[in-house]
Amino acid sequence: MTHITIKEPTSICPLSLAQQENDPEGFAQQIGGSFERFGFAIIADHGIDHVLIADAWELTRAFFAQSEAQKLPYKSPKGGARGFTPFGVEIAKGASENDLKEFWHVGRDLPEGHEYSDSMPPNIWPDHPERFQPVLTALYAEFDRVGAQLLSAIALYLGLDRDWFVEPVQDGNSVLRLLHYPPVSIDAPGVRAGAHEDINLITLLLGAEEAGLQLLDRSGAWLAIDPPKGALVVNVGDMLQRLTNHILPSTTHRVVNPPPERRGIARYSMPFFLHLASDFPIRTLPGCVSAARPDLYPDTITADEYLQQRLKEIGLL
Ligand SMILES: O=C(O)CCC(=O)C(=O)O
């Protein structure tokens, strides 16, 4: 008798979001399977306009190319998650060295007097470069749209109604982060981004084709994430891990410094941290609890309470 051993996948297979239209169940199984195995998935065709993305990269480069004195007036108030955060402020939870990065945050525009205004301050916009506001606002809306498509697949995978996440993320506290990792000197202490987990529901990331992003595989090895050019890297954050009682794992990841021959090259990336609405009660999904998998989180916490706890830990509050 011949034994057929089915080998566990050891790298992340890129998926096609176009599949979702004709085969939502099939796509749900693909992305859910990738999340269960790695906490990450790669979407080769995400459908966000390439011209819009190219524009956003150009404006991101132009913004960070300005002097510190030009950027500092846009500095984010502590915990504000809007505007500019200078080089060396953020530190991964429990790390001893700060990250080697600076970034810009774009949040959701809310109408005046909105009930979430306390936890979601207005955006800050720079005078230069021109068109920064309209282009980044358009990109934010696109991430929101694609994020909703991915959440409907996750809902199906979890045996929920495909629209289950629509209300929980309505006017959610999602943040688009434009990241600049400057060239790294040979003797720089720290790494571009220390090992961490994302706080939010899911993260949609562009720019990971410039090497450096690695996930901590359940085998205990660091696995390089090497997406096709222009692809979207998606990962599960702590809020989705908590909702699903760890069926979908929030996987530790980091951005390592480049090899000596690429140390002189900056790295840019754009994560969109898709968040729940601030007052959403994070309560373990009943379908994710069983005798074999008891509820790890019997206490309910609102999305905003959870976020505030976590921001303190990473030096942003
Ligand atoms: O720059 C990257 O590739 C990943 C960034 C990241 O993990 C984060 O900002 O949470």
Ligand SMILES: [Fe+2]
């Ligand atoms: Fe991250």
